Amino acid sequence: MRPLPTLACLALLLPLAGCGGNDDTTITVLxxxxxTESFTALAEDFEAEHDGVTVRLxxxxxxxxxxxxxxxxxxxxxxxxxxxxxxxxxxxxxxDPVVFATNTMVLVTPADNxxxxxxxxxxxxxxxxxVVCVATAPCGxxxxxxxxxxxxxxxxxxxxxxxxxxxxxxxxxxxxAGLVYATxxxxxxxxxxxxxxxxxQEVVTAYPxxxxxxxxxxxxxxDFVALVLSDAGRRVLRDAGFGPP
Numbered sequence: 410m411r412p413l414p415t416l417a418c419l420a421l422l423l424p425l426a427g428c429g430g431n432d433d434t435t436i437t438v439l440x441x442x443x444x445t446e447s448f449t450a451l452a453e454d455f456e457a458e459h460d461g462v463t464v465r466l467x468x469x470x471x472x473x474x475x476x477x478x479x480x481x482x483x484x485x486x487x488x489x490x491x492x493x494x495x496x497x498x499x500x501x502x503x504x505d506p507v508v509f510a511t512n513t514m515v516l517v518t519p520a521d522n523x524x525x526x527x528x529x530x531x532x533x534x535x536x537x538x539x540v541v542c543v544a545t546a547p548c549g550x551x552x553x554x555x556x557x558x559x560x561x562x563x564x565x566x567x568x569x570x571x572x573x574x575x576x577x578x579x580x581x582x583x584x585x586a587g588l589v590y591a592t593x594x595x596x597x598x599x600x601x602x603x604x605x606x607x608x609x610q611e612v613v614t615a616y617p618x619x620x621x622x623x624x625x626x627x628x629x630x631x632d633f634v635a636l637v638l639s640d641a642g643r644r645v646l647r648d649a650g651f652g653p654p
Contacts, residue, residue, distance in 0.1 A: 436629045437465040437483060439474040441490035441616070442571040443512065443548070446596045447649040448488070454645070455636055462629060470546045470571040472497070478621055485630035488618040488637070490572075490590075491547035495617045503624060506617035509637050511652035512590045513609045514551055517579055517601040524585035529559070529606050532586065538566040539586040540578045548572040551614055552588040558608050576601075590614070595650035615654070 440448045445468050452464035467474070471489035475498040478487050487502075488509075489495045495506045516529050516539075524537050532539055541556075542549035548571065555561075566584055569575045576593050578584040580600045594603045618637055620630035636642050643653070 433461050433463060434626060434629065435463045435465055436485040436624070436626060436633060437467060438633060439467050439469070439478060439482070439484050439487040439621075441471045441474065441488060441547070442468045442573040443490055443590045443592055444468070444488060444616070445573065447592070447646050447651065450645050450649075451633075451636060451642060454641070455633055458636075459629070459632070464633070468573075470543075471495075472545045472547075473570075474498075478502075481623055483623060483625070484621055485624035485626065486618065486620055486633050488616060489547070490616055491550070491614055492617050493550070494547055495619070498619075501621050501623065503620040503622045503627065503630070506619035507634070507638060508615045508617050508654040509642070510616040510646045510654055512592055512614045512616065512650075513612065513652070514548075514555060514588050514606055514614075515591050515594050515609065516586055516604040516606055517576070517589055517594050517597065518586045518604070519579055519582055520600055520602060522602050523582070526586055526602075526604065529604055532561055532563050535563045537563070537585045539563075539588070540567045540569055540575050540584045541565045541588045542572055542575055543568040543570060546571055547614060548575070548588075548590065551612055554612050555588065555606055555609060558612070559606070590650075592650040613652070616651070 471494040475494050478498040478501040518526050541552040572589050575587040576589050579587040624630040
């Protein structure tokens with residue numbers, strides 16, 4: 410399994426996919442940044458079940474991935490962090506997308522919690538630097554909905570490109586707190602402290618997946634989608650903290 414973070418890297422895959430001289434096959438999966446840990450595990454399972462097949466993973470903001478898919482990036486599968494973004498990739502989809510998991514948001518601080526935060530309400534003091542995703546990303550839309558629903562008036566210190574960037578700001582100590590998905594708090598483990606956000610269970614993010622029209626191997630693309638939707642796939646997602654579809 411090989412991670413690939415950028416469109417520039419993806420552009421290099423097309424000639425590789427057509428190389429002769431060996432029986433190796435590569436499929437490329439575009440996945441939301443919040444799926445990093447779970448899709449890395451699923452890719453390893455897929456490779457173990459498909460001899461000679463390599464899964465390349467490209468994690469990024471869902472909005473960026475949708476643009477890449479519609480732009481013809483050489484990829485086989487796309488999985489986004491909300492249905493709105495998947496709709497933007499509709500022209501590149503080879504089949505109707507299927508929701509495979511759900512997620513909610515929490516507030517996290519560095520493990521040593523230098524700002525002394527005791528609850529989400531402390532953000533209102535204006536003395537806490539907190540960060541969220543940009544509004545164009547699914548995590549940003551969800552964060553905005555929660556901030557508005559809770560009447561939060563203190564402005565975030567910065568807007569990050571995706572939820573992993575928010576988490577990095579917190580774990581590096583560059584921010585006192587951040588709004589991330591519950592699964593990111595699970596992945597960060599003892600690096601963060603977690604606080605519930607009032608009403609977060611009412612603002613659920615749904616994750617859809619679909620094969621792409623430009624897939625070099627449509628059968629393998631569908632096989633990867635099937636793995637994600639399978640009981641085994643859902644166990645991996647549940648262990649990462651995702652909710653059922």
